[in-house]
Structure formats: structure tokens, C-alpha cells
Amino acid sequence: MIRVVRNVRLWFAPEAVREEGSTPDYRFSLANERTFLAWLRTALALIGGGFAVDQFLPDLPRPWRVGLALALLAAGVVCALRAVDHWVRCERAMRRGEDLPASRFPAVLSLVIAVVAVAMVVVVLAGWAG
Amino acid sequence: MSGARGPGAGATDGGDDGEGAGRPRDAESHQDPGQHQEPSPPRDPGLQPERTRLAWRRTTLSGTVAAVLAVRTALHDGATPAGLAVGALCCACWLGLVLLAGARTRRLGSSAVPPALAPRAAAAAALCTVALAVGAAALVM
Structure with missing residues (x-):
């Protein structure tokens, strides 16, 4: 938790990142930036999915609809915040010449999306049958 | 980075004949293996x-x-x-993303060695x- 708070401070202090280590090849920085943007797109897609569940499944009972939509939106929020955090950590690791940080977030996100997808299939099939 | 002065630096530094500016890029890449005096690549x-x-x-499109x-x-x-106010907030977020992307795109094109993304811009995009x-x-609730 303390690590996260320290990283949040780094988000808004570009000088603090630049003080450490040496500037890596700009191509590595740009690759890191593109990875960050890809995670941001994932977050935006999850948010769009939340809207879509709310808008395009009108026959769903309201608790299910709102619950699924909020689950997707929450996943989008976590994904966006984690995108910056991971970007800052990768940038710092590259400056220090350390290994890039390992992360179990992709696995966790995949599991969450799988659970939401299964829930959606069940809900849609149940609505279809009943 | 010796040959890094501007977007056209690759064409002028990489081609010895001095007429590389209007050439297709693969013409340069055929010459590259023979040039030993150039330590850094003339272009990326x-x-x-x-x-x-x-x-x-792509990110701004997803945001759209x-x-x-x-x-x-x-x-x-x-x-x-209330719904309209929240909708306007969402549009403001979209506008923020588009402006950030525009500023970053301009900086990327401004020099041959683009500066790294500022943490503040990354945080703003995520926020x-x-x-x-x-x-x-x-809106959903």
C-alpha cells in the first residue's frame, strides 16, 4: 500500500522520475508508452462494455443489469489506475537498469472478465428460456 | 544520437548522394549495411x-x-x-483525452528523438x- 502511495506521488512529479538513473533509448520509452495506451484502451473498452450492458440488454432484471455494468466499470477503473502505476514502475526500472516489474494483474483481469462473460451467458440464456 | 535533428534528418544523413529527401525509404535501408561510419541509425x-x-x-477512438x-x-x-450534467462530464473527459493525445502527438513529431511521456500526462489520461x-x-445507477 505504501508503495502505491509513493508511486501516486511519482505520477505528478516528472522530475522525481528523471532524477534516477539514466535516460533509456527513446524507443523503449515509446514502447512503454504504447503498452500504457493499450491498457488504457482496455479500460475504455471495459467502460464501453458497462454502458453496453446497461443499454442493450433492456430485458434483463435491473439488479443483474446494474450489477454486471458496475462490475465492468469497476474493472475499467482498476485497469486505468494500474496502467499508470505499471507505466511509472517500468519507466523507473528502465532508468535504473533493473528488470521490468512482474505483474499478476493480467491473469487477475482475465479471470474477472471470464467470470463476467460466464455470468452474462447465464443471464442471457436464462432470460431467453424464461 | 548524431544524426538526430529533425523529421528529415534520416533522409539527409543516411543518403550520401544528397538526393535522398524525396526517395522511398527502402532505398536508404539498402544502403545502410555498407555504411560503417554511422554509429547511430539515421532513422528509426x-x-x-x-x-x-x-x-x-486508437485510444481516442476507444474514448469516443x-x-x-x-x-x-x-x-x-x-x-x-442530472443526467445531462453527467453526460457533459463524460464529454469533458473525452475532450481531455483528445487534447492530451493532440499535445503528445505534436511533441512526438517535433524532434527526431522524441521525449518520453510526462508522468503528469499519463496520470491525466488515466484520470x-x-x-x-x-x-x-x-448514469447506470
Whole structure:
């Protein structure tokens, strides 16, 4: 938790990142930036999915609809915040010449999306049958 | 980075005949293996700035889809003032993303060795996304 708070401070202090280590090849920085943007797109897609569940499944009972939509939106929020955090950590690791940080977030996100997808299939099939 | 002065630096530094400016790029890459006096590549063969620019473009497109869905949700079951306000917030987030992308795209094109993304810009882009999600949650509930 303390690590996260320290990283949040780094988000808004570009000088603090630049003080450490040496500037890596700009191509590595740009690759890191593109990875960050890809995670941001994932977050935006999850948010769009939340809207879509709310808008395009009108026959769903309201608790299910709102619950699924909020689950997707929450996943989008976590994904966006984690995108910056991971970007800052990768940038710092590259400056220090350390290994890039390992992360179990992709696995966790995949599991969450799988659970939401299964829930959606069940809900849609149940609505279809009943 | 000796040959890094501007977008056209690759053409002028890489080709010895001095007429490389208007040539297709593969003409240069055929010459590259024979040039031993050039320690740094005259241009980036991976087109990293272009790819990064396109990544920003894709991101703003994703944001546009989310913002359009937000406006649709806000207007769907009768436009209430609160719903419209949240819809406007979502549009502001979208605008923030587009402006950030525009500023970053210009910086990427401004020099041959583009500066790294500022943490503040990254945080701002992520916060726009988070605010969009918060607005979405308010609209959905």
C-alpha cells in the first residue's frame, strides 16, 4: 500500500522520475508508452462494455443489469489506475537498469472478465428460456 | 544520437548522394549495411513515433465510443438535468483525452528523438478514463 502511495506521488512529479538513473533509448520509452495506451484502451473498452450492458440488454432484471455494468466499470477503473502505476514502475526500472516489474494483474483481469462473460451467458440464456 | 535533428534528418544523413529527401525509404535501408561510419541509425527502422501516434489515435477512438455510449445513456430515458450534467462530464473527459493525445502527438513529431511521456500526462489520461467510468456508474445507477 505504501508503495502505491509513493508511486501516486511519482505520477505528478516528472522530475522525481528523471532524477534516477539514466535516460533509456527513446524507443523503449515509446514502447512503454504504447503498452500504457493499450491498457488504457482496455479500460475504455471495459467502460464501453458497462454502458453496453446497461443499454442493450433492456430485458434483463435491473439488479443483474446494474450489477454486471458496475462490475465492468469497476474493472475499467482498476485497469486505468494500474496502467499508470505499471507505466511509472517500468519507466523507473528502465532508468535504473533493473528488470521490468512482474505483474499478476493480467491473469487477475482475465479471470474477472471470464467470470463476467460466464455470468452474462447465464443471464442471457436464462432470460431467453424464461 | 548524431544524426538526430529533425523529421528529415534520416533522409539527409543516411543518403550520401544528397538526393535522398524525396526517395522511398527502402532505398536508404539498402544502403545502410555498407555504411560503417554511422554509429547511430539515421532513422528509426521500427517507426516508433508513428506507432505511438497511432496508439494515441486508437485510444481516442476507444474514448469516443465510450463517450458516445455515455451520451446515449444520458439521453435515453428522458433527459434529466442530472443526467445531462453527467453526460457533459463524460464529454469533458473525452475532450481531455483528445487534447492530451493532440499535445503528445505534436511533441512526438517535433524532434527526431522524441521525449518520453510526462508522468503528469499519463496520470491525466488515466484520470480522464476513471472519471468517465465514475460518470458511467452514476448514469447506470
